[in-house]
Structures are given as structure tokens and as C-alpha cells.
Amino acid sequence: MEKEISQAVIRRMPRYYRYLGDLLDQGVERISSNDLSELMKVTASQIRQDLNNFGGFGQQGYGYNVQFLYDEIGKILGLNQQHTIIVIGAGNLGQALANYAKFEKRGFVIIAMFDVKPELKGKKCRDIPVYMMDELEDFCKNHSVDIAALTLPKDFAPEIADKLVKLGIHAIWNFAHVDLDVDEKEVVVENVHLSDSLMQLTYNIVKKKAQS
Amino acid sequence: MEKEISQAVIRRMPRYYRYLGDLLDQGVERISSNDLSELMKVTASQIRQDLNNFGGFGQQGYGYNVQFLYDEIGKILGLNQQHTIIVIGAGNLGQALANYAKFEKRGFVIIAMFDVKPELKGKKCRDIPVYMMDELEDFCKNHSVDIAALTLPKDFAPEIADKLVKLGIHAIWNFAHVDLDVDEKEVVVENVHLSDSLMQLTYNIVKKKAQS
DNA sequence: TAGATTGTTAATCGATTAACAATC
DNA sequence: TAGATTGTTAATCGATTAACAATC
Numbered sequence: 381m382e383k384e385i386s387q388a389v390i391r392r393m394p395r396y397y398r399y400l401g402d403l404l405d406q407g408v409e410r411i412s413s414n415d416l417s418e419l420m421k422v423t424a425s426q427i428r429q430d431l432n433n434f435g436g437f438g439q440q441g442y443g444y445n446v447q448f449l450y451d452e453i454g455k456i457l458g459l460n461q462q463h464t465i466i467v468i469g470a471g472n473l474g475q476a477l478a479n480y481a482k483f484e485k486r487g488f489v490i491i492a493m494f495d496v497k498p499e500l501k502g503k504k505c506r507d508i509p510v511y512m513m514d515e516l517e518d519f520c521k522n523h524s525v526d527i528a529a530l531t532l533p534k535d536f537a538p539e540i541a542d543k544l545v546k547l548g549i550h551a552i553w554n555f556a557h558v559d560l561d562v563d564e565k566e567v568v569v570e571n572v573h574l575s576d577s578l579m580q581l582t583y584n585i586v587k588k589k590a591q592s
Numbered sequence: 593m594e595k596e597i598s599q600a601v602i603r604r605m606p607r608y609y610r611y612l613g614d615l616l617d618q619g620v621e622r623i624s625s626n627d628l629s630e631l632m633k634v635t636a637s638q639i640r641q642d643l644n645n646f647g648g649f650g651q652q653g654y655g656y657n658v659q660f661l662y663d664e665i666g667k668i669l670g671l672n673q674q675h676t677i678i679v680i681g682a683g684n685l686g687q688a689l690a691n692y693a694k695f696e697k698r699g700f701v702i703i704a705m706f707d708v709k710p711e712l713k714g715k716k717c718r719d720i721p722v723y724m725m726d727e728l729e730d731f732c733k734n735h736s737v738d739i740a741a742l743t744l745p746k747d748f749a750p751e752i753a754d755k756l757v758k759l760g761i762h763a764i765w766n767f768a769h770v771d772l773d774v775d776e777k778e779v780v781v782e783n784v785h786l787s788d789s790l791m792q793l794t795y796n797i798v799k800k801k802a803q804s
Numbered sequence: 805t806a807g808a809t810t811g812t813t814a815a816t817c818g819a820t821t822a823a824c825a826a827t828c
Numbered sequence: 829t830a831g832a833t834t835g836t837t838a839a840t841c842g843a844t845t846a847a848c849a850a851t852c
């Protein structure tokens with residue numbers, strides 16, 4: 381078995397990807413771990429360690445080719461393939477995701493939204509049709525769905541998550557304020573708990589005030 | 593100087609808070625670190641260590657009083673005070689935040705939104721008025737603003753962040769896909785990078801597929 | 805008191821940083 | 829070749845877990 385790569389490393393990869401993309405836009409051809417470390421405010425050592433989890437992408441005496449490294453990290457993150465997404469919950473947040481056109485650039489395609497409100501039936505949100513929840517099963521049987529984004533009230537989330545897993549969906553992007561109890565061997569879950577994030581901010585606000 | 597509490601600990605506090613809130617709703621009066629650890633799937637040791645960073649909230653032989661612990665963690669996270677928020681960028685995500693009524697339960701109040709689009713001028717989003725960006729300065733001078741949520745395109749974010757800091761705002765909840773280069777001594781920043789989160793998910797999808 | 809469970813110290817584990825030989 | 833910079837090993841640092849004495 382391969383050595384497991386820690387989530388701490390994985391969390392940093394998208395940030396590398398973003399900075400490399402910016403460098404590409406600026407026409408930078410190569411960069412050393414040292415220069416990148418100054419830019420990103422991390423240690424050069426960490427950059428080299430992180431990258432070497434996946435292979436040797438650099439060259440001694442030269443540094444890293446920006447385009448090459450960008451592409452490689454893209455592959456590592458699975459951005460070289462298309463991912464279809466359905467959004468469960470067509471409220472404000474669901475619509476925000478549906479409208480967030482940038483996702484498509486990287487091969488993310490939102491193919492449908494689902495909600496329980498009858499008045500939303502048949503509506504479209506930037507070309508994306510809104511279906512009723514009772515159409516979910518049929519839809520999943522007829523379409524290949526890679527990711528389900530849960531943007532619905534927390535009380536319904538666990539039940540829907542179960543249903544989705546039974547319908548063969550193995551990846552959940554969970555915005556509901558609850559922990560989903562799914563089989564980790566079968567399903568990957570990524571949580572976005574906005575209120576947790578906000579509380580972390582207020583903790584730091586209070587701390588800062590106490591210091592000054 | 594007090595010993596610094598690591599952000600790793602802080603990140604876990606909102607989750608404790610959430611579970612304790614659920615227990616309260618269920619009418620549970622006391623809980624041991626052991627029982628809580630099973631519920632939350634973390635070690636009892638970690639719970640006790642985390643809490644003891646802030647003081648001894650439990651009692652030997654008894655455990656923790658749920659209500660008391662809930663309130664204490666609320667205070668630690670600054671939830672016992674009100675925080676006013678302005679949202680910069682009245683797009684979908686900004687509106688989603690504005691409509692996310694639950695925030696108000698915990699003392700978060702969104703008092704205004706700002707945008708550049710003239711057609712939004714004077715509109716309201718669930719009682720929250722939308723102002724034009726050129727009204728920002730006046731607004732900040734006449735209102736006490738604790739937090740600015742940035743839900744605008746990344747190209748404008750750094751500039752606006754600078755402006756906000758100059759106007760006396762010391763906390764930024766940043767949804768723009770860029771790192772803000774502000775003085776850390778003066779300003780606290782909490783980033784919510786949705787596409788980073790999505791990439792973490794796709795990494796794990798690809799990994800899982802490779803395993804099976 | 806006896807049993808339970810905390811608070812806290814000590815041990816372990818993992819992640820980050822430093823150092824340097826390998827090599828372009 | 830000489831200089832630069834990686835890949836990688838070793839050292840350090842911090843976070844997590846285990847253990848247990850304190851105590852309710």
C-alpha cells in the first residue's frame with residue numbers, strides 16, 4: 381500500500397494551484413521553491429516536502445516549470461476530468477453555487493437542482509433546471525452524477541444523504557450545518573460549515589480586542 | 593503573556609458548541625467526555641485537553657453540565673455579544689448570506705450590503721438595504737461595523753479590503769478567491785475558499801476511485 | 805466511602821523546519 | 829565547471845493520545 385498523504389497536505393494543494401495559475405497569467409515560466417515561499421508566505425521546505433509526496437516535479441539548479449507544475453497539481457486534484465454536480469436545495473446558497481460560473485472552467489458542471497417547493501418546479505437557474513425532490517431518484521438513474529452539493533436545512537440533510545448514497549452517489553459537498561454519518565469507506569464528504577467559520581472569526585476578534 | 597491557544601483547537605470549538613446545543617435541545621443535562629467523544633467521534637482525551645485550554649468546566653465524578661459548558665463555549669467564541677456585519681458584493685453569495693437568517697440567532701446582524709451595480713441601488717434583501725460602493729465610506733463613519741464579508745470578484749477584493757481597514761474595520765470574512773495581504777496585527781481574516789474546498793473533495797474522489 | 809470522571813502530566817505520534825548531499 | 833536549487837534525510841516542534849493522581 382502506498383503511503384497515505386495527509387489531509388494537511390491536500391488542503392494546501394489548491395492554494396499552490398491558485399498561485400501557480402496567477403504566475404502563469406503573469407507569464408512567469410519558472411519559479412524556485414524559495415521565491416514561491418516568499419510569495420505564499422510558507423517555508424520553501426514545506427513546498428518541497430508537499431510536492432515530493434506526489435513526485436519530483438522540479439529540477440535541481442532550475443526550480444519548477446510553472447506550467448508543468450500547474451498541470452501536475454491539476455491532475456492530482458482531479459481537475460483534468462469532468463465532475464457533474466447536482467445541488468440539493470435551490471435556496472439562496474444553492475442558487476449561488478449554480479450561478480458560480482467559474483466552476484465550469486475547471487470541469488465542474490452543475491447539471492440539476494432539486495427542491496421541495498412546488499413554485500420552483502420547472503424554473504431554471506442560469507440554464508440549470510430545478511426539479512422536485514421526488515424526481516431525484518429517476519434523475520440519478522438516468523444521469524451520471526459525481527457530486528451532490530447539500531444546501532438544504534440541516535434537519536433534512538442526513539436523510540437525503542442516505543438516499544443519495546443508496547442512489548449511487550459517492551461524494552457529498554455538505555453545506556448543511558450537521559455532520560453526516562455515512563460510510564467513510566464508500567462516500568467522501570467535504571463539509572463547508574459557514575457558521576463554524578464565522579465563529580472562528582469572532583473568536584479571533586475577541587482575542588484581538590483583549591490584546592489591545 | 594498567556595499561552596497562545598492553537599487554531600487547531602479553535603477550529604474544533606464551534607463543533608463542540610453545535611453538539612452541546614443539540615444535546616440541550618434533547619434535554620440532556622450532563623455528559624461525560626467519554627460519552628461526548630463517542631457521539632462526536634473524537635477522543636475523550638482531546639475533548640478534555642481542548643476544554644482545559646480555557647479553564648476547568650467539568651467536575652470529577654460528574655462530567656460536564658451541558659448548559660453551563662454550552663454557555664461557556666459561547667462566551668469563548670464571542671457569541672454573547674452582538675456583531676454587526678456588512679456584505680460587500682450583493683451577488684448570489686452575498687444575498688445568500690444576507691438571507692441566512694440563522695446568523696441573527698447568535699447575535700450576528702447584517703446591517704447593509706454594498707454593490708457597484710446601479711440597478712441594485714435602493715433595493716432590499718430581507719430588510720437589508722443595498723447601497724452603492726461609493727456610499728461605503730459615509731456608512732462606515734456613521735455606523736459601527738464589526739465584520740465585513742467580502743463576496744465580490746477576486747480582482748476587487750484586495751483593494752476593497754485595504755479601504756475597509758482604513759475605514760476602521762478590523763475583521764474580514766473573505767469569500768473572494770484570493771489571499772488578502774493585510775496587517776495581521778491589526779486585522780483578522782477568515783477565508784472561505786469554496787473552490788479550494790471543492791478541489792479537496794475531488795482529490796478524495798479520485799483517490800477513492802483509485803483504491804477500489 | 806466507593807465509583808466515576810475530571811484535570812493534567814507524560815508518552816507518542818505526526819507535521820514542519822532545517823540541513824545538506826545529489827544533480828542539473 | 830561553478831552555482832543554484834532540488835529531493836530527501838535528520839532534527840525540531842507541536843498536537844494528539846494515554847495514563848493516572850486528584851477529587852467530586
